[in-house]
Amino acid sequence: MEETEGGSGVELLDKLTILADAAKYDAACTSSGLDRSARPGGLGSTMAAGCCHTFSADGRCVTLLKVLMTNHCAYDCAYCVNRRSNDLPRAAFTPRELAELTIAFYRRNYIEGLFLSSAVWGGPDRTTEGMIETLRLLREGYGFAGYIHAKAIPGADPLLTRRLGLLADRLSVNIELPSEESLNRLCPDKGKGAILAPMAQIRDGIRESRGELAQYRHAPRFAPAGQSTQMVIGATPESDRHILTLAQALYDKYQLKRVFYSAYVPVSDSALLPARAEFKPPLLREHRLYQADWLLRFYHFRAEELLDDGAPNFDPRVDPKCSWALRHLDFFPVEVNRADYEELLRVPGIGVRSARRILTARRVGPLTFSGLKTLGVVLKRAQYFLTCSGKMLEGLRVNPDGVLRHLVALERPALAGHEPEQLSLFN
Amino acid sequence: MGWTQVSYLYDGSFAGFLTCVFDSYAHREEPMSFSTPEDGRLTLWPERRIGTDQAKARRVYQSLDKKLGAEGKRLAVQGFLTCLEEKELHLWRFLRLGYQLGPGFTRGLADERVAAVWKAVGHLTGEAHLLKGFTRFSEVDGVLVGEIEPKNRVLPLLRPHFCARYPGEDFVLHDRTHREVLLHRPGKWAIAPAEDFRPGAPGEAERQYRRLWRRFYDTIAIAERYNPRCRMTQMPKRYWGTMTEFQTEEPEERKELAP
Ligand code: SF4
Numbered sequence: 211m212e213e214t215e216g217g218s219g220v221e222l223l224d225k226l227t228i229l230a231d232a233a234k235y236d237a238a239c240t241s242s243g244l245d246r247s248a249r250p251g252g253l254g255s256t257m258a259a260g261c262c263h264t265f266s267a268d269g270r271c272v273t274l275l276k277v278l279m280t281n282h283c284a285y286d287c288a289y290c291v292n293r294r295s296n297d298l299p300r301a302a303f304t305p306r307e308l309a310e311l312t313i314a315f316y317r318r319n320y321i322e323g324l325f326l327s328s329a330v331w332g333g334p335d336r337t338t339e340g341m342i343e344t345l346r347l348l349r350e351g352y353g354f355a356g357y358i359h360a361k362a363i364p365g366a367d368p369l370l371t372r373r374l375g376l377l378a379d380r381l382s383v384n385i386e387l388p389s390e391e392s393l394n395r396l397c398p399d400k401g402k403g404a405i406l407a408p409m410a411q412i413r414d415g416i417r418e419s420r421g422e423l424a425q426y427r428h429a430p431r432f433a434p435a436g437q438s439t440q441m442v443i444g445a446t447p448e449s450d451r452h453i454l455t456l457a458q459a460l461y462d463k464y465q466l467k468r469v470f471y472s473a474y475v476p477v478s479d480s481a482l483l484p485a486r487a488e489f490k491p492p493l494l495r496e497h498r499l500y501q502a503d504w505l506l507r508f509y510h511f512r513a514e515e516l517l518d519d520g521a522p523n524f525d526p527r528v529d530p531k532c533s534w535a536l537r538h539l540d541f542f543p544v545e546v547n548r549a550d551y552e553e554l555l556r557v558p559g560i561g562v563r564s565a566r567r568i569l570t571a572r573r574v575g576p577l578t579f580s581g582l583k584t585l586g587v588v589l590k591r592a593q594y595f596l597t598c599s600g601k602m603l604e605g606l607r608v609n610p611d612g613v614l615r616h617l618v619a620l621e622r623p624a625l626a627g628h629e630p631e632q633l634s635l636f637n
Numbered sequence: 638m639g640w641t642q643v644s645y646l647y648d649g650s651f652a653g654f655l656t657c658v659f660d661s662y663a664h665r666e667e668p669m670s671f672s673t674p675e676d677g678r679l680t681l682w683p684e685r686r687i688g689t690d691q692a693k694a695r696r697v698y699q700s701l702d703k704k705l706g707a708e709g710k711r712l713a714v715q716g717f718l719t720c721l722e723e724k725e726l727h728l729w730r731f732l733r734l735g736y737q738l739g740p741g742f743t744r745g746l747a748d749e750r751v752a753a754v755w756k757a758v759g760h761l762t763g764e765a766h767l768l769k770g771f772t773r774f775s776e777v778d779g780v781l782v783g784e785i786e787p788k789n790r791v792l793p794l795l796r797p798h799f800c801a802r803y804p805g806e807d808f809v810l811h812d813r814t815h816r817e818v819l820l821h822r823p824g825k826w827a828i829a830p831a832e833d834f835r836p837g838a839p840g841e842a843e844r845q846y847r848r849l850w851r852r853f854y855d856t857i858a859i860a861e862r863y864n865p866r867c868r869m870t871q872m873p874k875r876y877w878g879t880m881t882e883f884q885t886e887e888p889e890e891r892k893e894l895a896p
Contacts, residue, residue, distance in 0.1 A: 255802045267863055491861050581747035
C-alpha cells in the first residue's frame with residue numbers, strides 16, 4: 211500500500227484522482243433547498259432549485275466537487291472500497307489545498323460547491339477536525355457562500371458535529387445498509403446506534419436553529435439545507451418494501467430532506483457479499499426506488515400503499531405509480547374537470563406540473579382530450595385512466611391486461627439504458 | 638375583424654416591435670408577417686416600414702402590466718428573447734388576445750395563441766436554467782471569460798444569476814449565437830452587442846485547472862453504470878462544444894476558445 215500523508219508526495223492531480231475515485235459511490239450530489247446570495251466582498255450563491263453543472267458518463271448529475279478528505283481508513287466495512295484491508299493507493303488533502311481547489315473550480319463555474327466526506331483516519335474526532343478546518347477556510351478565508359454538503363462522521367464528539375453543521379449547508383450521515391442485521395454483519399465497527407445518534411443530533415440542531423432564526427435574524431444557521439442519508443441497495447437481502455418503509459420512517463422521524471439509494475457496485479470478494487463475477491449493479495431496482503421515493507415526497511403516497519407482503523418488490527416492467535393504478539382500477543377513471551389535485555396526481559403520466567396546469571386551465575372552461583394535449587399533458591399513459599366531461603378518449607379500448615401490456619411497451623425504450631439482464635433478476 | 642392585412646418591416650429591437658404593436662392598433666392593421674432589413678424577405682402583403690419610436694414603445698410597455706397582468710407581461714417580454722419561428726407574429730396575436738380578454742387570459746393554456754408563447758418561453762427558461770450549470774469560465778488576466786452558444790437569447794435571464802454568484806469579479810459572458818456579451822464589474826453590468834469577440838490565451842495556471850477538472854470529470858463516472866444515452870438526454874450534445882470537460886488537452890487548447 212502506498213502511504214502518503216498531508217501535502218507531501220502525491221501531486222495534486224493524483225490526489226484528486228484518488229480522492230474523487232474514493233468518493234464516487236456516494237449517490238448524493240444535489241445542491242438544492244437553499245437560496246442565498248454572496249455577502250459583500252464574498253463569492254458565490256445557492257439556488258433552491260439546485261443546478262447540475264455537468265453529467266458524468268454514467269448519466270449522473272454532477273453538482274458538487276465530491277471528494278474525500280482522505281481515503282485512509284481505520285475501519286473495514288466489507289462493501290466499501292476504502293476499507294482498511296483493501297489494497298489501493300491512499301492520499302489526503304490538506305485543508306488549504308482543498309479549499310483552493312474548490313474556489314478555483316467554483317470561479318470557473320465547474321461546480322456549485324463542495325461535498326466533503328472522509329474515511330475515518332486517526333479517529334472520528336481528528337477526521338472531523340480536518341473537515342472543519344477546510345470549511346472554515348472556505349467560509350472565513352475566502353468568504354465562500356456557495357453550497358457545502360458535509361458528511362458527519364459517526365462517533366465524533368457532538369460538539370465537533372455541531373461546528374461542522376454551522377459551516378455546512380447540508381449534513382448527512384449514511385445509514386449505509388437497510389437493516390441493523392446487515393449493518394452488524396458488514397460493518398462490524400459501526401453500530402446502528404452510532405449512525406442514528408448523530409442523525410438525531412442534527413435533526414434537533416436544525417429544529418433549534420430554525421426556532422432561533424425566527425426570533426433573531428442573525429442567529430447562527432445550522433445545516434440550513436437540511437439533512438440527508440444514503441443506503442446501498444442490493445448488497446444485502448432486504449426487500450423493496452423493507453427499504454421503502456425504512457425511508458418513510460427516516461422522513462417521518464428524522465425529517466430528512468432526501469434519502470439516496472445507491473445500487474451496490476461490486477468492490478469486494480468478501481463471502482458476505484454477492485459474488486463479484488456475475489453481479490450487475492441493480493440499476494433498474496434503484497430507479498424504481500427513486501420513483502417510489504418521489505411518490506412519498508411529492509405525491510402523498512405511503513409506502514404501505516405501494517408495496518405489501520403479497521408484493522414486496524416493485525414490478526420491474528412498469529413504474530410504481532402505474533403498478534399501483536393497475537391494482538386500484540376501482541379508483542379510476544378520474545374526471546379531468548372535477549378531480550382535485552391529489553386525485554390528479556394519482557393518474558399515471560400526470561405529474562405535479564400537469565396537475566397544476568389542468569387546475570389552472572379548467573378555470574377558463576371545460577377541458578377536452580385535445581385541450582389536454584395543447585396544455586402539454588402527455589396522454590400515452592394517462593389516457594387509460596381519465597375522462598373528460600364523462601367521456602373516455604374516443605376509440606380507446608380498455609381491459610386491464612391490454613393496459614398493462616401497453617404500459618409495459620411504453621416503458622421498454624426507457625429501460626434500454628438499463629441492462630436487460632436486470633429484468634431477469636426480478637422475474 | 639376587418640383590419641387591413643399588412644407586413645411590417647422593423648429594426649428587430651424590442652422597442653421596434655412594441656412600436657409595431659402601437660401602430661397596428663392606431664391604423665387598424667393586422668400584421669401577417671414581420672421582417673427586419675437583414676432578412677430581405679419578400680412578402681405577399683403590402684409592406685409598411687415602422688421606425689422605432691421610444692415614446693410609442695414606452696406607452697405599449699406601460700400598458701402591459703394592467704392589460705395583461707404580471708404573467709402575461711412576463712410571457713410577452715421573455716417571448717421576444719425566444720428562438721420561436723415568427724415570434725413577432727405569435728407575440729402580436731398573444732398580445733391581441735390579452736388586450737381582448739384582460740389579465741388571466743394566460744390561464745387559457747388550451748388556446749393555441751397562448752400555448753405557443755408558453756412553450757417558447759418554457760424552452761427559453763429551460764435553456765437558461767441548463768446554462769447556469771453548463772457555462773464555463775476561464776481566467777484570463779484576472780478576468781473570468783465564458784462563452785455559450787444558446788438557441789435563445791438567454792443573457793438577460795442569466796444576468797441576475799451570475800451577478801449574484803460573482804459579485805466581486807470582473808467577468809464577460811459571450812453569446813456566440815446572438816453576438817452579445819454580458820459584462821460585469823463589481824456593482825455594474827451591461828449587455829452589449831459584440832461583433833468580434835476574441836478571448837485571450839489561457840495561462841499555465843488556467844490550463845492546470847482545466848486538467849484537474851477533466852480528470853475529476855473522468856474519474857467520478859462509475860464504469861459499471863456507464864450510460865451514454867442518459868447523459869445525452871440530460872445534457873444534449875449541442876452544449877458540449879463550450880464545456881471544458883469535452884475539450885482536448887493542449888496544444889489544441891487554444892482552439893476551444895476560437896470563435
Ligand atoms: S468507515 Fe467509511 S470509508 Fe471507512 S470502510 Fe467504513 S464506509 Fe468505508
